[in-house]
Amino acid sequence: MQSSSELAIDVRGLRKSYTTKAGTKVAVDGIDLQIKAGEIFAILGPNGAGKTTTVEILEGYRNRDAGEVSVLGQDPGELGHDNREWRNRIGIVLQSTNDVADLTVYESVSHFAKYYATPKEPESVIESVGLTEKRDAKVLSLSGGQRRRLDVALGIIGTPDILFLDEPTTGFDPEARRVFWDLIRSLRASGTTIVLTTHYLDEAEALADRVAVITDGRIVEVATPQTLGGRHQALAVVSWVENGVPQRLESADPAAEVVKLSGRLGHVEELLVTRPSLEDIYLSMIGQL
Amino acid sequence: MKNPSILKVGIARGGIEIKMFLRQRESVVFTLFFPVLLLFIFGSVFKNNIAPGVSFSQYFVAGMVASGLVNTGFQQLAIMIPIERDFGALKRLRGTPMSPISYFIGKSIVVTASMVFQVSILIVAGRLFFGLHLPTTADRWIRFGWLVILGSICSTVLGIAFSSIPKTGRGASAVVSPIVIVLQFLSGVFFVFSSLPSWMQQFAALFPLKWLTQGMRSVFLPNTFAMKEPAHSWEIPKIAIILGVWTVIGTLWATRSFKWSDK
Numbered sequence: 001m002q003s004s005s006e007l008a009i010d011v012r013g014l015r016k017s018y019t020t021k022a023g024t025k026v027a028v029d030g031i032d033l034q035i036k037a038g039e040i041f042a043i044l045g046p047n048g049a050g051k052t053t054t055v056e057i058l059e060g061y062r063n064r065d066a067g068e069v070s071v072l073g074q075d076p077g078e079l080g081h082d083n084r085e086w087r088n089r090i091g092i093v094l095q096s097t098n099d100v101a102d103l104t105v106y107e108s109v110s111h112f113a114k115y116y117a118t119p120k121e122p123e124s125v126i127e128s129v130g131l132t133e134k135r136d137a138k139v140l141s142l143s144g145g146q147r148r149r150l151d152v153a154l155g156i157i158g159t160p161d162i163l164f165l166d167e168p169t170t171g172f173d174p175e176a177r178r179v180f181w182d183l184i185r186s187l188r189a190s191g192t193t194i195v196l197t198t199h200y201l202d203e204a205e206a207l208a209d210r211v212a213v214i215t216d217g218r219i220v221e222v223a224t225p226q227t228l229g230g231r232h233q234a235l236a237v238v239s240w241v242e243n244g245v246p247q248r249l250e251s252a253d254p255a256a257e258v259v260k261l262s263g264r265l266g267h268v269e270e271l272l273v274t275r276p277s278l279e280d281i282y283l284s285m286i287g288q289l
Numbered sequence: 290m291k292n293p294s295i296l297k298v299g300i301a302r303g304g305i306e307i308k309m310f311l312r313q314r315e316s317v318v319f320t321l322f323f324p325v326l327l328l329f330i331f332g333s334v335f336k337n338n339i340a341p342g343v344s345f346s347q348y349f350v351a352g353m354v355a356s357g358l359v360n361t362g363f364q365q366l367a368i369m370i371p372i373e374r375d376f377g378a379l380k381r382l383r384g385t386p387m388s389p390i391s392y393f394i395g396k397s398i399v400v401t402a403s404m405v406f407q408v409s410i411l412i413v414a415g416r417l418f419f420g421l422h423l424p425t426t427a428d429r430w431i432r433f434g435w436l437v438i439l440g441s442i443c444s445t446v447l448g449i450a451f452s453s454i455p456k457t458g459r460g461a462s463a464v465v466s467p468i469v470i471v472l473q474f475l476s477g478v479f480f481v482f483s484s485l486p487s488w489m490q491q492f493a494a495l496f497p498l499k500w501l502t503q504g505m506r507s508v509f510l511p512n513t514f515a516m517k518e519p520a521h522s523w524e525i526p527k528i529a530i531i532l533g534v535w536t537v538i539g540t541l542w543a544t545r546s547f548k549w550s551d552k
Contacts, residue, residue, distance in 0.1 A: 059384060060384075061380070061383070061384070061550070082388075083386075084292045084386035084388065085292070085386075087384070087385060087386035088292065088386045090384070092381070092384035094377055094380060094381060094384070097376070097377035097378070097380070097381050098376040098377060098378075099373065099376045099377060099378030099381060100309075100378070101376075102308075102309045102312040102313060103305070103308065103309060103312075107305070107308070111301065111305050112385065114293060114297075114298060114301045115293070115298060115385045115386050115387040116292070116293075116385070116386055117291060117292045117293070117386070154381070158385070158386070
């Protein structure tokens with residue numbers, strides 16, 4: 001167990017429900033989260049699982065009904081009027097923001113820099129998100145992926161200790177996602193704690209040190225992407241084609257099976273060894289609940 | 290490291306707000322030149338004097354200066370803020386160390402800048418094309434000064450307060466504009482106030498625009514015209530009190546109702 005001083009975020013027994021005309025809906029139903037300083041932590045879950053509510057409570061946007069929350073040692077629910085010290089250390093990249101359209105990239109980044117006690121150099125932030133060529137372009141003229149990178153630039157301009165990213169690569173083409181992932185990794189390398197909510201399992205697998213799966217306002221499991229749902233212990237599937245007929249077997253020791261096959265057949269046609277993907281594991285986790 | 294001061298950030302917001310405002314050409318034209326356009330239309334149609342020595346243009350400029358304060362403050366903010374809320378701009382700002390006070394300082398700066406511009410262009414156009422008489426005594430200019438300051442503060446806080454009412458940015462204009470236009474008709478901007486039916490006068494008297502318009506008439510029209518007012522007087526102290534009361538109401542309302550996001 002980590003001591004709380006090494007935790008960037010510590011959440012215990014978090015609860016939140018909303019009252020609507022249809023009745024009371026429990027959005028967060030007792031969540032515990034311990035996120036270590038310097039890690040990339042992904043929160044996965046279907047729509048309506050309580051991801052956004054949880055993150056917005058951590059970001060100080062929403063109040064909670066019950067539980068204890070500490071973000072950088074402070075309770076975001078008790079910020080009071082002057083929360084600027086704390087806000088200085090938090091970077092937030094929201095979903096689908098559509099403002100600053102009439103400004104240029106440089107104007108918006110350098111303007112946001114004025115809000116912070118220890119801003120980064122706007123030019124270098126623009127460069128780090130790969131928008132140098134678009135420096136003087138109006139935000140309105142940017143593509144979806146470029147605009148998202150601007151959102152990240154505005155989220156990191158204040159040199160945050162924690163960066164919250166909500167669905168950061170929705171609408172990206174595959175190449176833009178790779179570039180974006182490199183950017184996030186370089187932020188971690190500089191010591192930033194990153195909390196990522198995403199729908200993309202490959203994104204969580206590529207980036208996250210640990211993932212939490214949330215459904216119906218509860219955490220199903222917290223683990224590394226490699227061990228989630230007992231994935232590393234799951235039986236591997238060995239498949240091949242023998243005399244034109246597809247064959248498959250499940251094994252805890254696929255290497256031994258492959259050696260046996262090779263000894264028996266010599267050349268093994270269409271040999272494939274697979275383990276359940278993160279997506280398989282994830283779908284079975286949210287499906288069974 | 291200390292955070293930059295609230296005032297400094299507020300001034301930076303004012304600068305960026307003016308920049309964004311000027312880049313939206315339609316809104317620049319509408320907000321800044323529409324009153325002048327109206328002056329040309331009304332001034333060209335109604336050429337007769339409404340009282341000895343008082344042309345309709347003279348009367349109309351007084352009303353348009355008053356409603357200019359309502360357009361640039363109340364109308365502009367009550368439409369712009371819901372749009373910013375829809376776009377997520379307010380939510381993003383809320384997530385930064387920028388103080389809400391800096392945001393409102395920025396809004397006041399952009400509103401003041403467009404007010405000054407709108408009122409000046411109206412007065413210059415009136416002077417050049419419609420023989421507008423400017424006040425000649427110091428006490429009238431002083432009254433003009435405090436009416437502009439009090440009127441613009443009142444209009445600004447009411448605009449911020451009212452911004453919580455439109456549910457969407459797209460619908461904001463449809464909610465706000467009719468209110469402003471109806472109030473302009475009822476408050477004696479387009480018609481001579483004393484010629485309106487008395488129930489209309491009494492209804493208009495509940496709202497600040499009527500009093501602001503009356504105050505501007507006391508600046509731009511001869512004192513003999515005061516006899517034509519319903520109270521046979523300019524009622525200057527009453528104007529100050531009513532605008533002051535609305536400013537207090539607007540401030541209390543704004544601080545309680547302001548919404549940073551639509552959820």
